[in-house]
Amino acid sequence: MSADTQLADDPLLAVHSLDAGYGDLQILTDVDLTVDVGEYVTVVGPNGAGKSTVMKSVFGLTSYMGGTIVFNGEEIHGLPPEEIIHKGISYVPQNDNIFTSLTVRENLEMGAYILDETPTERIEEQFDRFPILRERQRQRAGTMSGGQRQMVAMARALMLDPDLLLLDEPSAGLAPDLVDDMFDRIDRINDDGTSILMVEQNAKEALRRCDRGYVLAQGENRYVDDGETLLADEAVRQQFLGG
Amino acid sequence: MGLTNSIELRELWETRRSVVLLGLFALVLCVDLLARLAGVEVGLTDSYSFGGALSLTRFGGLLWNGIVIGLIIGLAGIGLSMTYSILSFANFSHGDLLTTGAFGGWAATYIVAAVGTIELGSLLVVRAAGSVSPADIGANIVQTPFAILVGIVVAAAVTIAVALVIDRLVYKPMRDRGGIALLIASIGVALALRYIIQFIFGSRNRGVTDTTGVRVELVGISVNLHQLTLVVAAIVLMIAMHLMLQRTKLGKAMRAMADNKDLALVTGIPTERVVRATWVIGGGLAGVAGYFVVLDRGVIGFNLGWFLLLLIFAAVILGGIGSIYGAIAGGLVIGITYNVVLIWIPSDFNEAAAFALMILVLLYRPDGIFKGVTTA
Structure with missing residues (x-):
C-alpha cells in the first residue's frame, strides 16, 4: 500500500478511545477524535471538561494511560513533545506562549529551531501573514499587545509549516474587538492548507467557524457533528451554550 | 519663592x-x-x-583593585546566573567550581613552566608539600606567558568536565524536583568537591605565582601585568559571551529556555542540550575566574571559591538574578565597593560594606539593577 492511498483514506489525526491525565489523575476517558487532511476541528465544552487535556495529550504533554493516537499513519501516543514536533504537529499553548524577552524575529527563529538552518523565506511568509510583525520584528515580544502576542505565538508555531496546528483557546484574554480578527486569521491559516485542531471557550463563534465540532464534558465525548448542526442542536444549546 | x-x-x-x-x-x-x-x-x-x-595614586589603586576583583566576580557570576535561570536553582557548589578551575589550571601552568627541571609530582599538586618555591618554578606572565595561557584553557576544560560529570550524576536525575531540593543537593556537592580537592591538593594555603618583573611602568602608571592580563581576558570573555547569546542559535535558545522552559520544550528546543551548554559555559567561566583569582592574589587554597561564593551571590542578586549583564554590573559594583570602602573602614569589615550596599540597592530595586531590562 502506498503512502498516498493511506493518506487519502485515513484521517490526518485519529485519536481512538484515549485515556490520559496528569500523574496518576485520569482526566480523559475513552475519547475519540479525528481530524481529516485540511479540516478545521474545534473542541468545546464547559470548564474542566478536559478540552485542553485532549490537545496536550496529542502533543505528548500528559500521562498516556491507554488507547491510540495515530498521526499520518504513525502511532504517536507515548512520544515526548520534542519527537512529536518532528512529525509535523505544532502547538500554541493558551498562556505564556511567547518568549517575552526575545525579539519578535528571534521568537520566529526559535520556532524553526529543529531545522538545520533558519529558513528566512518562512519568516517572510509569516510577516506576509501578520504584517505588523514585520514592522515590530526587532521589538521585544513581551512589550507587545495581547493580539500581537497571539500573532507572534501563531507565527512561531507556523514556522515549521506543520500539517496540523493545535490552538489552545486563541481568543482567551483578547479584547472583544480583536476576537473576530483572530478567528479570521485562523480561517485563513486553514484556507492555506494547514489542518487545525482548536480548543475554545468562545463555543458559539468556534462552532460557527469550524468544519466539525466536538462537545466534551467530564472527560468524555458527548456530541460530534459539523459546527452548524451542533449550534442548532437543542440539547447542546441547553447544556453547553447557555440556551 | x-x-x-x-x-x-x-x-x-x-x-x-x-x-x-x-x-x-x-x-x-x-x-x-x-x-x-x-x-x-x-x-x-x-x-x-x-x-x-x-593620595590619588592610592585611590586609583583601590579603584583598580575593585575593578579587577569585580571582573572576576562578574565572570564567575555569569555562570551562577545562567544555572539559576536555565536550571532553576541556586547552585551553592559554584564557588567550588572556581577552586576546581584554580587547581586544575595552575597544575597545568606549573607542568608547562617547569616540567623536566622539577619533579612532576610536586608540580601536579601545585606544591602541596611546599618543597619547591614559586621562584624555582617561575610561573608568571613575563617568563612563562605560554604556561599561563595553557593554564587558563585547562582551568576551563577541567571545570567543564567536572561540571558535566556532576550534572550527570547528581542534577540530571533530580531535574524535575523543585529548586530547594536542588539547592540542598548543590550544598552537598560543594562539600564533596571541596574535600576531594583538599584530599588531592592538601589544605595548605600557599603562594603560587612568581612576581619577579610583573609590575611594570606603562605610560607612567605602575601596572601589575597579571592584573592587566586578567582584565583584558575577562573583558574579551564577556564580549564573547554577549555575542554568543545575542547572535548564535544556541545562545538564543539559551535565552529562550531561561525565559520560558515549557514553551522551549513545545517549540522543539532540545532542552537537555541547552542544559549541557549551560554547564559548559558557566563551568568554563567559573574555572577561568578561579584561575584568575590566584593570578591576582598569588595564593591558592582549597577554600578560595567557597569564600568568594557569597560575594558572587551578592553580585548576581544585586544585578538581577538571571541576567548575565546584571552579573557583570553587580560584580563591578560589589568589587569596587569592597575595595573603595577601605578608605573609611578597616579591611576586616569591607565585606560587610559590600553586603550592606547590596541590601540598600535591593530595598529600592527589589529585583536588582537589570531585572526586566535584559534577560539571560
Whole structure:
C-alpha cells in the first residue's frame, strides 16, 4: 500500500478511545477524535471538561494511560513533545506562549529551531501573514499587545509549516474587538492548507467557524457533528451554550 | 519663592525620609573623599576627623583593585546566573567550581613552566608539600606567558568536565524536583568537591605565582601585568559571551529556555542540550575566574571559591538574578565597593560594606539593577 492511498483514506489525526491525565489523575476517558487532511476541528465544552487535556495529550504533554493516537499513519501516543514536533504537529499553548524577552524575529527563529538552518523565506511568509510583525520584528515580544502576542505565538508555531496546528483557546484574554480578527486569521491559516485542531471557550463563534465540532464534558465525548448542526442542536444549546 | 522651596523640602523629608538620609550620607562620603584627595583635614574629636590625606595614586589603586576583583566576580557570576535561570536553582557548589578551575589550571601552568627541571609530582599538586618555591618554578606572565595561557584553557576544560560529570550524576536525575531540593543537593556537592580537592591538593594555603618583573611602568602608571592580563581576558570573555547569546542559535535558545522552559520544550528546543551548554559555559567561566583569582592574589587554597561564593551571590542578586549583564554590573559594583570602602573602614569589615550596599540597592530595586531590562 502506498503512502498516498493511506493518506487519502485515513484521517490526518485519529485519536481512538484515549485515556490520559496528569500523574496518576485520569482526566480523559475513552475519547475519540479525528481530524481529516485540511479540516478545521474545534473542541468545546464547559470548564474542566478536559478540552485542553485532549490537545496536550496529542502533543505528548500528559500521562498516556491507554488507547491510540495515530498521526499520518504513525502511532504517536507515548512520544515526548520534542519527537512529536518532528512529525509535523505544532502547538500554541493558551498562556505564556511567547518568549517575552526575545525579539519578535528571534521568537520566529526559535520556532524553526529543529531545522538545520533558519529558513528566512518562512519568516517572510509569516510577516506576509501578520504584517505588523514585520514592522515590530526587532521589538521585544513581551512589550507587545495581547493580539500581537497571539500573532507572534501563531507565527512561531507556523514556522515549521506543520500539517496540523493545535490552538489552545486563541481568543482567551483578547479584547472583544480583536476576537473576530483572530478567528479570521485562523480561517485563513486553514484556507492555506494547514489542518487545525482548536480548543475554545468562545463555543458559539468556534462552532460557527469550524468544519466539525466536538462537545466534551467530564472527560468524555458527548456530541460530534459539523459546527452548524451542533449550534442548532437543542440539547447542546441547553447544556453547553447557555440556551 | 523661599517659602515654596522650604515647603517642598519639608514634603520631600516627610515622604521620602530614608532616601533623603541616604542621599545625605552619600553626599558626606563624597565630600569627605574629595577633602581627603585634596588633603584637607578638619579635626572633629581626638580620634576622628573629617577629610584627611589620600593620595590619588592610592585611590586609583583601590579603584583598580575593585575593578579587577569585580571582573572576576562578574565572570564567575555569569555562570551562577545562567544555572539559576536555565536550571532553576541556586547552585551553592559554584564557588567550588572556581577552586576546581584554580587547581586544575595552575597544575597545568606549573607542568608547562617547569616540567623536566622539577619533579612532576610536586608540580601536579601545585606544591602541596611546599618543597619547591614559586621562584624555582617561575610561573608568571613575563617568563612563562605560554604556561599561563595553557593554564587558563585547562582551568576551563577541567571545570567543564567536572561540571558535566556532576550534572550527570547528581542534577540530571533530580531535574524535575523543585529548586530547594536542588539547592540542598548543590550544598552537598560543594562539600564533596571541596574535600576531594583538599584530599588531592592538601589544605595548605600557599603562594603560587612568581612576581619577579610583573609590575611594570606603562605610560607612567605602575601596572601589575597579571592584573592587566586578567582584565583584558575577562573583558574579551564577556564580549564573547554577549555575542554568543545575542547572535548564535544556541545562545538564543539559551535565552529562550531561561525565559520560558515549557514553551522551549513545545517549540522543539532540545532542552537537555541547552542544559549541557549551560554547564559548559558557566563551568568554563567559573574555572577561568578561579584561575584568575590566584593570578591576582598569588595564593591558592582549597577554600578560595567557597569564600568568594557569597560575594558572587551578592553580585548576581544585586544585578538581577538571571541576567548575565546584571552579573557583570553587580560584580563591578560589589568589587569596587569592597575595595573603595577601605578608605573609611578597616579591611576586616569591607565585606560587610559590600553586603550592606547590596541590601540598600535591593530595598529600592527589589529585583536588582537589570531585572526586566535584559534577560539571560
